[in-house]
Amino acid sequence: MVVGENGLIKKAEQARDAYENSSKKEEEGLDSMAEEYDYLMELRKLPQGPTGKPLVEGLTEIQKRTVKAEDKYRKGVTVPKGFKVVPECGTTVNDGIVIEDEDGNQFVWVPCTEDQYKKHEYKSPKVDDTKGSTPDSGENPWKTHQYRQYKDWQEESNVETNTKSVKDNGGFYIGRYEAGVPDNASFSVNNKSNKETMPYYTESNSNGNKSKNVTEENGTKLKPVSKQGVQAWNYINQTNAVEVSKNMYDGVEGSYGVISQLIDGIAWDRTVDWLSGSYTQIASESSNYGNYINDSTELAKDVLYAQHVYTWVKSGQTGKSGWVYANKYKKGKPKLGEEYLTDTEERLKYNSADYTDGDQYNLITHTMTKRIELSTGAVDNFKLKNIYDMAGNMWEWTTETGRHSTTNPNETTGIKYSVKRGGSFNGSGSDFPVSFCSGNDATTTTSFYHGFRVVLYVK
Numbered sequence: 001m002v003v004g005e006n007g008l009i010k011k012a013e014q015a016r017d018a019y020e021n022s023s024k025k026e027e028e029g030l031d032s033m034a035e036e037y038d039y040l041m042e043l044r045k046l047p048q049g050p051t052g053k054p055l056v057e058g059l060t061e062i063q064k065r066t067v068k069a070e071d072k073y074r075k076g077v078t079v080p081k082g083f084k085v086v087p088e089c090g091t092t093v094n095d096g097i098v099i100e101d102e103d104g105n106q107f108v109w110v111p112c113t114e115d116q117y118k119k120h121e122y123k124s125p126k127v128d129d130t131k132g133s134t135p136d137s138g139e140n141p142w143k144t145h146q147y148r149q150y151k152d153w154q155e156e157s158n159v160e161t162n163t164k165s166v167k168d169n170g171g172f173y174i175g176r177y178e179a180g181v182p183d184n185a186s187f188s189v190n191n192k193s194n195k196e197t198m199p200y201y202t203e204s205n206s207n208g209n210k211s212k213n214v215t216e217e218n219g220t221k222l223k224p225v226s227k228q229g230v231q232a233w234n235y236i237n238q239t240n241a242v243e244v245s246k247n248m249y250d251g252v253e254g255s256y257g258v259i260s261q262l263i264d265g266i267a268w269d270r271t272v273d274w275l276s277g278s279y280t281q282i283a284s285e286s287s288n289y290g291n292y293i294n295d296s297t298e299l300a301k302d303v304l305y306a307q308h309v310y311t312w313v314k315s316g317q318t319g320k321s322g323w324v325y326a327n328k329y330k331k332g333k334p335k336l337g338e339e340y341l342t343d344t345e346e347r348l349k350y351n352s353a354d355y356t357d358g359d360q361y362n363l364i365t366h367t368m369t370k371r372i373e374l375s376t377g378a379v380d381n382f383k384l385k386n387i388y389d390m391a392g393n394m395w396e397w398t399t400e401t402g403r404h405s406t407t408n409p410n411e412t413t414g415i416k417y418s419v420k421r422g423g424s425f426n427g428s429g430s431d432f433p434v435s436f437c438s439g440n441d442a443t444t445t446t447s448f449y450h451g452f453r454v455v456l457y458v459k
Helices: 008-044 159-169 238-247 265-276
Strands: 067-070 076-079 083-085 098-101 106-111 133-135 143-145 171-175 258-262 303-313 322-324 330-332 366-374 395-404 412-421 437-442 454-458
Touching (some): 076 083, 106 265, 106 454, 159 171, 159 265, 258 395, 265 395, 265 412, 395 437
Parallel strands (some): 143 437
Antiparallel strands (some): 083 098, 098 106, 133 143, 303 330, 303 366, 395 412
């Protein structure tokens, strides 16, 4: 009775352990309460907004907790754990509140209610727009292309979870910049092995270049960056863009109060709707707000860029047409837009080491124009409410997919397509404004004008 498995001594030991565990949990709970109290007291020392919440401009240190804040107009902003506010970029929701993590990645707050978190509703009838661009009717017409007629489009993001986050927090965060290449990637110009030569990496392994269409290297997951002045991560297919977007804050449990993902069509439409409130024509005409071929801006500061050449056969000549890709990135002040090349020297500049496959073409038989691919956030004029390059530069993948035929909205195929948004440096801002949707590229497609953007939902 005293020493057996159910004896008095054993029961006493169990009671002692239970008491010690209970005391330990109680102490931990008290410590947690004390820590929470101290943190609340720190928040109380910050400037307070009209309703008693901390003013957003006061949250300039990396936050230990997710904080509900507000601007001076009582507009709410949820600043997630692991981020700080960058007040020099703006201190009101209408400016575009910018947050930053400890590594310098930046995102912009998009205010949104549960009712606003939905796809754009076109005012005009759903006419057949499978073969071309169809402007919507209404005060602020959007444009669509090979998109609305298909019956099977679906969001592959977690819409239910995202909607709950929007409802609880009053909005979400969009990448301030197009997704950029991380420094540790073999194809980054900032990689120590590339800093001098700055090679341009293509979708293949030609010329010793490694593909950008990867999600990890040497067993390490690659995480995109949202920073200014880095090379945009192109030549990546939609499937891999989904994975690396998730990687950005995955695996750092407890450090950040967000979930990262590739932008979905709902978040894109809500962002465009929000921007349209201040820039009334961008949904139908984005030429002044992005890197397009019909822009002729001459940059005043040095930026990282790549110059590509497009060529077609002159009348009466024979041969093939196509792209002459850049062979390296450069730093300089390029003139944007489409520009005809007129170099008549014996050794033409597009046959030099600056380009790949340049020997296939010459100005005698071909007409040639250049296209400029810019690094992220290169031009301040292409910023809307602190968000750069949603229009132009790179087509941006979304999570919206379907398996339809691109010629018949009611016919299904084994090919999985994804919606891309916003136009690129290979089109015009009139034809491909920020609202533009296209769904005729497979999720496995890669090209030098396909990129992506990350969004954050607060946990």
